[in-house]
Amino acid sequence: MEFTVGQIAELLGGLVEGNAAGKIRELAKIEDAQEGSLAFLSNLKYEPFLYTTGATAVIVAKSLELKQPVTTALIRVDDPYLSFTVLLEKYEEALASLKTGVEQPCFIGENSTIGENHYRGAFSYIGQNCTLGHNVKIYPQAYIGDNVRIGDNTTIFAGAKIYGKTVIGNKCTVHAGAVIGSPGFGFAPQKDGTYRDIPQTGNVVLEDNVNIGANTTIDCATLGSTIIHEGTKIDNLVQIAHNVEVGKHTVIASQTGISGSSKIGNYCTIAGQVGIVGHISIADKTIVGAQSGVSKNVTKSGTIIQGSPAFDYKQNLRALAVFRKLPDLEKQLFELKEKK
Incomplete structure (x- = not known):
C-alpha cells in the first residue's frame, strides 16, 4: 500500500x-x-x-x-x-x-451462521447454533463453543477458546491463547473436608470495543453473566473470576487477578500484579498502583491507592519513607535505652 x-x-x-x-x-x-x-x-x-x-x-x-x-x-x-x-x-x-475466505480443514456446526467477508483459518472450530457477524476473523485453531454470538468486525486470534453461550460485541479483539467463559472457581466445602463442584451455569458478555490480551482468562458466572463493559482493555495474563463486572473504558494491566463477584467502575486504571478480593466494589476513575492488594470497597470516584493492603497513594508514600528509616530509628532507640 x-x-x-x-x-x-x-x-x-x-x-x-x-x-x-x-x-x-x-x-x-x-x-x-x-x-x-x-x-x-x-x-x-x-x-x-x-x-x-x-x-x-x-x-x-x-x-x-x-x-x-x-x-x-x-x-x-x-x-x-x-x-x-x-x-x-x-x-x-x-x-x-485482506484476510478473507475459508481455509481447510475447519468446521462449522449445524444452525450456525457467519456474515459476509469473514475469515476462518485452518483447524478453527465453530459449534452449533452460533451467530457470527460481518467481517469476523477466526484465526487457526480457535475454538468457538455452541450458542455463541459474535458481533461485526471482531477478531478471534489463533488458539483462543470461546466457551458456549459467550456473547461478544462488535469490534472486539480476543488475542491468542485467551480463554473466555471457562467455569468459575466454585467448590462447596463438605463436612469431611472434601469439596463439591458447584455447576457454573452462566456466561461471559464482552460488550463492543473490548480488547482481551493473550492468555487472559475470564470465567463464566455461576448464575447470570460475567460482564466486561464497552471499551475496556485487558492486558495479557489477567484472571477475571466468575460474576465479576468491569465497567466501561477501564484498563487492566498484566498479571492482575480479580476475585469473584467484585465490581470495577468505569474509567478505572488497574496496574500490573494487582490482586482484588471478592465481593467488593471499586468506584469510577479509581487508579490502583502496581502490586497492590485491594481488600475493601473504594467508594470515592477518582481515588488513587497503592500498597498491600492498598490505601491512599500519598499516605502510602509517606509510610514507605518511614519504613525505609526503621533501621536507623531502631538504632537510635537502642542508643537511648543504653543512655538510661
Missing part, C-alpha cells in the same frame, strides 16, 4: 510543510525511519532525531518550533500521538480486510 504525504495529512486533518507528493509505504520509529517511511514526534526527548531522520514525513505538533532546518516533510496536527494511533488503526484495518 502506498499513499502520498498529502493524502495522509487530509485523513488526519493536518497541515503539510514540505513535499506533499512524497510517497509513504510504511510506518516507522523516527530514529529508524528511511525514505518511504512515516514517523511521528510526540515525546520531545526524541526531537534531535527530527533533524537527522531519513523519513519521508514526520507527524509533529502544530505548536512545535523548529530549532534547525529539516529535510523531511512535516504533517502538523494537534496531537501527534493520537494521530499516529489513528493511522495504526487504519493500517491494521486495511491489513485485516
Whole structure:
C-alpha cells in the first residue's frame, strides 16, 4: 500500500510543510525511519532525531518550533500521538480486510451462521447454533463453543477458546491463547473436608470495543453473566473470576487477578500484579498502583491507592519513607535505652 504525504495529512486533518507528493509505504520509529517511511514526534526527548531522520514525513505538533532546518516533510496536527494511533488503526484495518475466505480443514456446526467477508483459518472450530457477524476473523485453531454470538468486525486470534453461550460485541479483539467463559472457581466445602463442584451455569458478555490480551482468562458466572463493559482493555495474563463486572473504558494491566463477584467502575486504571478480593466494589476513575492488594470497597470516584493492603497513594508514600528509616530509628532507640 502506498499513499502520498498529502493524502495522509487530509485523513488526519493536518497541515503539510514540505513535499506533499512524497510517497509513504510504511510506518516507522523516527530514529529508524528511511525514505518511504512515516514517523511521528510526540515525546520531545526524541526531537534531535527530527533533524537527522531519513523519513519521508514526520507527524509533529502544530505548536512545535523548529530549532534547525529539516529535510523531511512535516504533517502538523494537534496531537501527534493520537494521530499516529489513528493511522495504526487504519493500517491494521486495511491489513485485516485482506484476510478473507475459508481455509481447510475447519468446521462449522449445524444452525450456525457467519456474515459476509469473514475469515476462518485452518483447524478453527465453530459449534452449533452460533451467530457470527460481518467481517469476523477466526484465526487457526480457535475454538468457538455452541450458542455463541459474535458481533461485526471482531477478531478471534489463533488458539483462543470461546466457551458456549459467550456473547461478544462488535469490534472486539480476543488475542491468542485467551480463554473466555471457562467455569468459575466454585467448590462447596463438605463436612469431611472434601469439596463439591458447584455447576457454573452462566456466561461471559464482552460488550463492543473490548480488547482481551493473550492468555487472559475470564470465567463464566455461576448464575447470570460475567460482564466486561464497552471499551475496556485487558492486558495479557489477567484472571477475571466468575460474576465479576468491569465497567466501561477501564484498563487492566498484566498479571492482575480479580476475585469473584467484585465490581470495577468505569474509567478505572488497574496496574500490573494487582490482586482484588471478592465481593467488593471499586468506584469510577479509581487508579490502583502496581502490586497492590485491594481488600475493601473504594467508594470515592477518582481515588488513587497503592500498597498491600492498598490505601491512599500519598499516605502510602509517606509510610514507605518511614519504613525505609526503621533501621536507623531502631538504632537510635537502642542508643537511648543504653543512655538510661
